[in-house]
Amino acid sequence: MKYYAEYLSDAGTIAVDDTLLVKGAQAAAGSRILEGFKPLFSAEAVDRLEAEGYVISGKTHVGEFGLDLVGEFSYYAEKAENLKGAAAEAVADGAAEAALAVDMNGAARRAAAISGVDFLKPTYGTVSRHGIISCAASGEQVGVYAKDAEGVAKIMNVIAGHDEKDGTSLKKEYSFAADEAVSGKRVCIIKELAEKADEEVKAKIAAYAEALKKCGVEVEEVSFDICDAANTTWQILMTAETCNNVSRYDGVKFGYRASGYKNIDELYVKTRTEGFNFLTKSVILYGSDVLSKHRYDDCYGKGLKVRRVVADRFAELIEKYDAALMPATSKMSYEAYDISKAFETVFKESVFTSIANLIGVPALVSGGVQLMGKQFDENVLLSIAGCVEKEGE
Amino acid sequence: MKYELVIGLETHVELNTESKIFCSCGGHSASQEPNDCVCPACSGMPGMLPVMNKHVVELAATAGLLLNCEISRYTTFDKKNYYYPDLPCAYQITQLNHPICTNGLVKLKTSEGERDIRIKQIHMEEDAGKLVHVGKASYVDFNRTSVPLIEIVTQPDFRSAEEVVVYLNKLKTMFRAGGISDCELGTMRCDVNISVRPEGSEEYGVRSEIKNMTSFESIERAIRYEAQRHMDAIEFETEVLVQETRRFDDVTGKTYAMRNKETEADYRYFPDANLMPIIIDDEWFEEIKANMPAAIDEKADEYRAAGISENEIEMIIDNHNVSTLLDAVVEMGCDPKSAVGWILTECAGVLRKNGKLIKDLDISAEKMAAIIKMVDSGDINRMNGRKTLTAVLEEDVDPAAYVKENGFDKKVDTATIEAIMDKVLAENTQALEDFRNGKVKAKQALFGACMRELKGIGDPAVIREMLDKKLG
Numbered sequence: 001m002k003y004y005a006e007y008l009s010d011a012g013t014i015a016v017d018d019t020l021l022v023k024g025a026q027a028a029a030g031s032r033i034l035e036g037f038k039p040l041f042s043a044e045a046v047d048r049l050e051a052e053g054y055v056i057s058g059k060t061h062v063g064e065f066g067l068d069l070v071g072e073f074s075y076y077a078e079k080a081e082n083l084k085g086a087a088a089e090a091v092a093d094g095a096a097e098a099a100l101a102v103d104m105n106g107a108a109r110r111a112a113a114i115s116g117v118d119f120l121k122p123t124y125g126t127v128s129r130h131g132i133i134s135c136a137a138s139g140e141q142v143g144v145y146a147k148d149a150e151g152v153a154k155i156m157n158v159i160a161g162h163d164e165k166d167g168t169s170l171k172k173e174y175s176f177a178a179d180e181a182v183s184g185k186r187v188c189i190i191k192e193l194a195e196k197a198d199e200e201v202k203a204k205i206a207a208y209a210e211a212l213k214k215c216g217v218e219v220e221e222v223s224f225d226i227c228d229a230a231n232t233t234w235q236i237l238m239t240a241e242t243c244n245n246v247s248r249y250d251g252v253k254f255g256y257r258a259s260g261y262k263n264i265d266e267l268y269v270k271t272r273t274e275g276f277n278f279l280t281k282s283v284i285l286y287g288s289d290v291l292s293k294h295r296y297d298d299c300y301g302k303g304l305k306v307r308r309v310v311a312d313r314f315a316e317l318i319e320k321y322d323a324a325l326m327p328a329t330s331k332m333s334y335e336a337y338d339i340s341k342a343f344e345t346v347f348k349e350s351v352f353t354s355i356a357n358l359i360g361v362p363a364l365v366s367g368g369v370q371l372m373g374k375q376f377d378e379n380v381l382l383s384i385a386g387c388v389e390k391e392g393e
Numbered sequence: 394m395k396y397e398l399v400i401g402l403e404t405h406v407e408l409n410t411e412s413k414i415f416c417s418c419g420g421h422s423a424s425q426e427p428n429d430c431v432c433p434a435c436s437g438m439p440g441m442l443p444v445m446n447k448h449v450v451e452l453a454a455t456a457g458l459l460l461n462c463e464i465s466r467y468t469t470f471d472k473k474n475y476y477y478p479d480l481p482c483a484y485q486i487t488q489l490n491h492p493i494c495t496n497g498l499v500k501l502k503t504s505e506g507e508r509d510i511r512i513k514q515i516h517m518e519e520d521a522g523k524l525v526h527v528g529k530a531s532y533v534d535f536n537r538t539s540v541p542l543i544e545i546v547t548q549p550d551f552r553s554a555e556e557v558v559v560y561l562n563k564l565k566t567m568f569r570a571g572g573i574s575d576c577e578l579g580t581m582r583c584d585v586n587i588s589v590r591p592e593g594s595e596e597y598g599v600r601s602e603i604k605n606m607t608s609f610e611s612i613e614r615a616i617r618y619e620a621q622r623h624m625d626a627i628e629f630e631t632e633v634l635v636q637e638t639r640r641f642d643d644v645t646g647k648t649y650a651m652r653n654k655e656t657e658a659d660y661r662y663f664p665d666a667n668l669m670p671i672i673i674d675d676e677w678f679e680e681i682k683a684n685m686p687a688a689i690d691e692k693a694d695e696y697r698a699a700g701i702s703e704n705e706i707e708m709i710i711d712n713h714n715v716s717t718l719l720d721a722v723v724e725m726g727c728d729p730k731s732a733v734g735w736i737l738t739e740c741a742g743v744l745r746k747n748g749k750l751i752k753d754l755d756i757s758a759e760k761m762a763a764i765i766k767m768v769d770s771g772d773i774n775r776m777n778g779r780k781t782l783t784a785v786l787e788e789d790v791d792p793a794a795y796v797k798e799n800g801f802d803k804k805v806d807t808a809t810i811e812a813i814m815d816k817v818l819a820e821n822t823q824a825l826e827d828f829r830n831g832k833v834k835a836k837q838a839l840f841g842a843c844m845r846e847l848k849g850i851g852d853p854a855v856i857r858e859m860l861d862k863k864l865g
Contacts, residue, residue: 021439027439029439037439039433039439043440129442132439137665137666164444165441165442165444167442167667168669244472244474244484244661247476247483247484248437248439248481248482250478250483253436253437253481264478264531288661291474291663296663304664
C-alpha cells in the first residue's frame with residue numbers, strides 16, 4: 001500500500017504517522033537511524049483510539065523526523081511518491097477515515113493544505129505527547145487529519161485530555177464540536193503572510209473570505225509584522241531541541257548501527273553519518289550552534305524572550321477577533337527538489353506554520369488555507385471551517 | 394614561605410527514594426543484576442517523557458533546610474549534552490538556572506576551632522549508568538541511570554584536608570539521620586577544587602579539580618598530595634601549574650591530569666521543555682518542614698537528657714529507621730531507655746542471627762511499643778518478650794495474639810510456685826546436695842529446672858528470690 005511504511009490491518013480506519021509509536025510495529029520516523037526499532041508500547045493517543053474500538057490501518061510514511069515540507073525525504077519511500085504527505089493522501093483518497101500526526105514544523109498542515117483535507121494542530125498540552133518520537137518538545141503536538149471539521153472533532157474527543165505520563169499535558173476537560181454558531185464572528189486576514197503566497201493561494205484566501213461572509217462572519221485584513229521573527233525564532237528553538245532529542249540515536253542501544261568501527265567514537269560517527277539524512281544533519285548542526293556557549297545568549301536565550309513577545313503580540317491582535325486567516329503554504333503543490341536545498345526551503349515555507357508551534361495556539365487547515373485562534377479556541381476554528389464546508393456543498 | 398590551601402567541594406549524594414527520578418523503576422538499592430531496573434524511559438527509548446518524582450524534591454529541600462539554605466519556591470530543570478555510552482539520552486537532566494537550594498551555611502568543629510562553610514547551591518539531577526569492561530568488550534548497565542542525586546556545591550571556604558573530612562562526616566551523619574541518603578561508599582562522590590596561595594594573599598592560585606572520589610581517605614590523601622604538588626611548583630618551580638581536571642590514583646597516591654579546562658567540552662545547557670517548572674507552594678513547603686528531622690545537635694541533646702549513652706546516640710542518629718522508630722515508640726508512652734535497649738540490643742540480636750544489620754530493621758512502631766509495654770508492666774517476662782519479638786521480626790505476627798496463644802501472659806500464684814519448687818527440689822536431690830556442699834552453680838541448675846516446670850511463665854526475679862529463701 002503506497003501510503004504505509006508498515007501496513008497493519010485491513011479492518012483499520014485510522015492511519016498513524018510514523019512519528020507516533022504503535023506497539024510492535026517498526027517506529028522509525030522516516031529515518032534509517034531507527035531501522036528495526038519496535039516499541040514496547042503505543043502512543044497514548046493510539047491507546048485511547050483503540051480503547052474506543054478504532055483499528056489502526058498502518059504507519060504512514062513521514063519525512064525523516066518530520067523535518068521536511070510534507071514527507072519527501074523519507075528513508076522508506078521514494079520522494080516523488082510522497083509529495084503530498086502520505087497520511088493526508090490516505091485520508092483524501094478515502095483509504096483512512098482519519099489519521100494522527102505530530103505537527104512539529106508544519107509538515108502535517110502543509111500536507112493537509114495541498115491534499116485538500118483538514119488537519120488540526122491543537123493547543124499545546126491538549127493531546128498527550130507520550131509515545132511520539134519527540135523532536136521539538138516545546139512546540140510539537142499530536143494533531144488529527146480528517147475529511148472535514150466534524151471528522152476532526154470526533155477523533156479529538158477521543159484523544160484529548162490529561163495524561164500523567166506527559167508532564168506538559170494540561171489538567172483540563174475537553175469537548176470538541178464543529179457546529180457551534182459562527183454568525184457575527186470576526187476573522188482577520190494576516191496581510192504579511194497572505195502576501196508571501198502565490199496567486200493561486202491568494203485566490204484561495206479570497207474565496208475563503210467570501211465563503212466566511214456567507215456564514216455571517218466579518219472579515220478584514222490586518223497587519224502582523226513579526227511573522228518572520230516568529231519563524232526564525234521557532235527554527236532556532238526547533239533545531240536546538242531536535243538536535244538534543246536525536247542525540248540518543250547513537251547506535252549503542254537500538255536502531256541502526258554501522259559496521260566496521262574500531263572504537264566508540266567511530267561507532268557514533270559512522271552510525272550517525274549513515275543513519276541521518278542531509279536535512280537532519282543540517283538541523284543538528286544549526287541546533288548545536290545556537291546552543292553553544294558563545295551563541296546561546298544571542299540565539300536560544302533571545303529566542304525564549306522573543307517567544308514571549310510573539311505570544312503577547314498575537315494575544316493583542318486576536319483580542320479584537322475570533323480567529324486569524326492565513327495561508328498554510330506558499331503554493332498548492334510541491335515538486336521534487338534536491339535535499340541539499342532542503343533546510344532553506346523548509347525554513348522559508350515554515351513562515352506560515354511556525355507561529356502556532358512557537359506559542360502553542362491552535363491552528364486548523366481546511367479548504368487549503370489556515371485558521372489560527374486563541375488557546376483552547378479549537379471549537380471556534382472547527383465551527384468556522386465546518387460552516388464554510390457546509391456552504392460549499 | 395607559608396602557604397594557604399583554598400578548597401571548594403562538589404558532593405554528589407544518591408537519594409534514598411523508592412523509585413528513580415523520572416520513571417517508576419526501583420531506586421538506588423533495588424537492583425540485583427545488571428539492567429534489572431530499566432524501562433523504556435531510563436534507557437532512552439523514544440516515546441517516553443520524564444515525569445517528576447515528588448519525593449526527590451522533598452528530600453532535596455530537606456537537605457537544603459538541614460544545611461540552612463534558602464529553598465527556591467520556583468525551580469526548573471535543564472539538559473546537559475554530552476555523548477557517552479552510559480548516558481542513554483546523550484543528555485543529563487540537571488539544574489543550572491534555578492537550583493532548588495541556595496546560600497546555605499554549615500558550622501564545623503575542627504581542631505583549629507569553629508569554621509563556617511558557605512553552601513553555594515544544591516541542585517537535583519539524574520545519575521548516569523555504568524560501563525563494565527570485560528576483555529575487549531564493554532557492557533552497559535543502566536540500573537543507576539536516572540537514580541536521583543543531589544549535588545551540594547560549597548564556596549571555596551575550606552583551608553585544610555581535615556576541614557573537608559569533618560564536613561563530609563557531618564553531611565553523612567545528617568543525611569543518614571534525615572533519611573536523605575545512605576551516604577555509603579559509591580552513593581556519595583566528591584569533586585575537589587583546590588588551589589594554593591601565599592598566606593595573606595587575596596588572589597586565588599591556579600586551580601585543579603580532582604574528580605570523582607568516593608572514600609574519605611582518598612579525598613584526604615588526594616588533597617595532601619595535590620597541595621604539596623602546588624606548593625613545590627610555586628616554591629621550587631618544579632612544574633608550571635595549569636587549570637585542569639585531575640584524577641587521584643589510590644595505588645600510587647598521586648593525581649594525574651585528565652583534560653585541560655581550556656579544551657573542555659561545551660555542554661550546551663538549555664531548559665528542559667518536557668518538565669514544567671516546579672512550584673513549591675506554602676502548603677507543600679510547610680509539609681516538608683513539618684516532616685523534617687530535627688537538627689542533629691538538638692536531637693542528640695534530647696536523647697542525652699533521657700539518659701541514653703553517647704555510643705547509643707551515635708547509633709540512633711546514624712540510622713534513620715532507628716531514630717524514627719524510637720521517637721514513635723516513646724511518643725506512644727514507652728520509656729526511652731527501655732526502648733533503646735529493645736531496639737539496639739534485642740532487635741539487633743535477632744537481625745544478626747538472620748545475617749542482617751540494624752539498618753535493615755523494619756518493624757512497626759505499634760508492634761514494638763506493644764512488646765515493650767507488656768514487658769515493662771510485668772504482663773510477660775523479658776525472656777518471653779524476646780521470643781515474641783523474634784516471632785514479630787521473622788514472621789510478622791501480632792504480638793498480643795502471639796503472647797496469648799503461647800500463654801506467656803498466664804499468671805501463677807505464689808502457692809503454685811512453691812508447690813513446683815518443692816517438686817523440683819525433691820526430684821533433683823543430687824543438685825540440692827551439690828549446693829549444700831558449696832557448689833554455687835548448682836543453684837542455677839535448680840532455678841532453670843523450676844523455670845522449665847513453670848513453662849517460662851512468671852517473673853524470674855520473684856522466682857529467684859523465692860528459691861533463695863527456700864534454700865536458706
